[in-house]
Amino acid sequence: YNHRGWTGNGMLDFFTIFSKGGIVLWCFQGAGVSESFAGPVNALIRSVILQERSGNNSYTHEALSLKYKLDNEFELIFVVGFQKILTLTYVDKFIDDVQLHFRDRYKNELEQKGALKLINNSFEFGDDFKILLREAEDSSKARGPAAMRTFKESEKSQKTVKSMIETKGGEKVKEPVGKKNKNTKKEGSSKSPKPQKPRGKQMRVWDIGGRDTKELDHSKRNGDDSLNGTFFLDFSSKKGGAFGGMFGMLKGLVGSKSLSRDDMESVLEKMKDHLIAKNVAAEIAYQLCDSVAKKLEGKVMGTFTTVASTVKLALQDSLVQILQPKRRVDILRDVMEAQIQRRPFVVTFCGVNGVGKSTNLAKISFWLIENGFTVLIAACDTFRAGAVEQLRTHQRRLNSLHPPEHHEGRPVVQLYEKGYGKDAAGIAMEAIAYARNQAFDVVLVDTAGRMQDNAPLMTALAKLIAVNVPDLVLFVGEALVGNEAVDQLVKFNQALADHSMSDKPRLIDGIVLTKFDTIDDKVGAAISMTYITGQPIVFVGTGQTYNDLRSLNARAVVSALMKA
Numbered sequence: 343y344n345h346r347g348w349t350g351n352g353m354l355d356f357f358t359i360f361s362k363g364g365i366v367l368w369c370f371q372g373a374g375v376s377e378s379f380a381g382p383v384n385a386l387i388r389s390v391i392l393q394e395r396s397g398n399n400s401y402t403h404e405a406l407s408l409k410y411k412l413d414n415e416f417e418l419i420f421v422v423g424f425q426k427i428l429t430l431t432y433v434d435k436f437i438d439d440v441q442l443h444f445r446d447r448y449k450n451e452l453e454q455k456g457a458l459k460l461i462n463n464s465f466e467f468g469d470d471f472k473i474l475l476r477e478a479e480d481s482s483k484a485r486g487p488a489a490m491r492t493f494k495e496s497e498k499s500q501k502t503v504k505s506m507i508e509t510k511g512g513e514k515v516k517e518p519v520g521k522k523n524k525n526t527k528k529e530g531s532s533k534s535p536k537p538q539k540p541r542g543k544q545m546r547v548w549d550i551g552g553r554d555t556k557e558l559d560h561s562k563r564n565g566d567d568s569l570n571g572t573f574f575l576d577f578s579s580k581k582g583g584a585f586g587g588m589f590g591m592l593k594g595l596v597g598s599k600s601l602s603r604d605d606m607e608s609v610l611e612k613m614k615d616h617l618i619a620k621n622v623a624a625e626i627a628y629q630l631c632d633s634v635a636k637k638l639e640g641k642v643m644g645t646f647t648t649v650a651s652t653v654k655l656a657l658q659d660s661l662v663q664i665l666q667p668k669r670r671v672d673i674l675r676d677v678m679e680a681q682i683q684r685r686p687f688v689v690t691f692c693g694v695n696g697v698g699k700s701t702n703l704a705k706i707s708f709w710l711i712e713n714g715f716t717v718l719i720a721a722c723d724t725f726r727a728g729a730v731e732q733l734r735t736h737q738r739r740l741n742s743l744h745p746p747e748h749h750e751g752r753p754v755v756q757l758y759e760k761g762y763g764k765d766a767a768g769i770a771m772e773a774i775a776y777a778r779n780q781a782f783d784v785v786l787v788d789t790a791g792r793m794q795d796n797a798p799l800m801t802a803l804a805k806l807i808a809v810n811v812p813d814l815v816l817f818v819g820e821a822l823v824g825n826e827a828v829d830q831l832v833k834f835n836q837a838l839a840d841h842s843m844s845d846k847p848r849l850i851d852g853i854v855l856t857k858f859d860t861i862d863d864k865v866g867a868a869i870s871m872t873y874i875t876g877q878p879i880v881f882v883g884t885g886q887t888y889n890d891l892r893s894l895n896a897r898a899v900v901s902a903l904m905k906a
């Protein structure tokens with residue numbers, strides 16, 4: 343680490359502003375920083391922005407920390423990068439400031455639609471940027487211990503004795519002191535001739551919903567269509583006469599206003615509960631809604647679209663985005679490539695107990711045979727009673743469906759087994775060697791089911807994968823799981839990473855989702871699993887026969903999720 347980025351310009355390595363179309367409008371590179379920042383920024387785009395994971399606004403790439411902010415109105419992305427070792431407290435506020443300044447200064451250029459316009463405009467932002475950066479750095483230095491306020495400045499001195507006495511309604515009626523306080527209830531103010539009335543009104547609210555008094559003044563809250571909102575339109579509001587409240591409500595439903603977090607809060611809350619009810623793991627439902635909120639904040643809504651429909655659409659897009667595989671898992675093509683290299687294509691199945699590893703292994707064997715490949719099944723579940731016999735039964739059935747006579751007298755499926763109690767990694771290794779000698783196209787390795795918190799068994803699985811380096815590691819999971827899905831996948835991946843020999847550890851490459859026919863429309867597990875691993879669902883098991891293997895239809899799953 344050669345003190346780079348410390349000269350002259352303080353501590354940022356780079357700052358860049360680009361459009362969602364990928365056009366860089368302006369960038370700054372710290373003095374002494376020679377590496378291009380294209381790598382980290384592209385990694386951020388690939389793994390966070392494109393995948394709808396904009397939950398926490400920070401991302402680490404090798405030695406850099408990146409913080410980013412989306413501007414949804416002008417579709418811009420602001421990214422700042424600095425050394426991971428530094429904890430820069432001012433960065434968040436700094437990004438906000440830069441965003442505001444940049445928007446104000448180039449509002450007209452940004453409003454013109456079309457990429458060409460953006461390319462042709464030159465955004466000279468360097469001087470403003472330096473000023474903002476200096477201010478940010480200075481303010482973070484200047485933030486010494488704050489001096490104590492004198493009594494005169496404190497709020498206590500503003501209170502009169504009268505304002506501290508509680509009234510019967512259980513609420514402090516503050517006397518307006520000096521300027522009128524925002525929270526001072528309009529009815530409770532000294533102008534109102536009969537102070538008893540409002541208290542009656544208040545009592546009704548207490549009976550209905552017991553909200554705290556600050557929120558009782560509904561003239562300020564647009565679009566609140568809850569019980570209280572309709573009953574207590576505050577007609578005494580001084581602004582706009584008796585219509586203030588009514589129009590406030592209408593404005594919440596119609597009109598092209600930009601969305602704020604508060605507008606979306608109640609809708610998102612409902613959405614989150616809805617997703618959890620559909621079996622999406624709770625923390626993932628939370629992260630999803632958070633990322634949707636970030637995506638929509640500040641976006642201008644079209645006329646006659648409600649907040650709910652806008653949020654719903656955005657959520658739907660995010661879900662489809664998550665389910666559509668980032669990389670194509672094309673097993674048939676990969677098997678052919680392995681054939682050219684004269685080696686077998688190796689697939690390892692892993693998962694917790696009783697999810698259907700052996701059954702789905704048999705279905706996948708059937709699918710491969712139908713496509714003209716030969717399969718060797720390695721019985722590496724040397725633990726569960728009857729595991730080997732189960733695979734032998736499948737092998738016999740598959741061979742009777744495709745008799746050896748049709749394949750030059752050679753059985754299309756063979757079982758490689760060494761009985762029970764042996765070392766699974768060793769058996770897998772022998773099976774792969776045997777398959778290479780006998781020119782099998784595919785080796786399917788069946789492993790014992792294991793719970794994710796059973797450390798010795800997880801270590802054994804990681805060893806099997808590290809030693810045999812399969813082409814594909816498939817995690818078999820049930821569609822029935824809820825929050826458990828998160829735990830299983832995180833711990834399986836963690837175990838594989840911890841015990842891997844190489845610096846680029848083999849993690850789960852794809853997911854087989856079983857028992858999909860048992861869940862009706864509670865398809866949340868599919869979202870949970872793909873969200874955590876970022877890997878596609880390769881197969882979906884939908885029944886008990888060899889034909890019941892499907893690929894996942896992302897749109898169908900999402901519409902099942904969004905169905906009320």
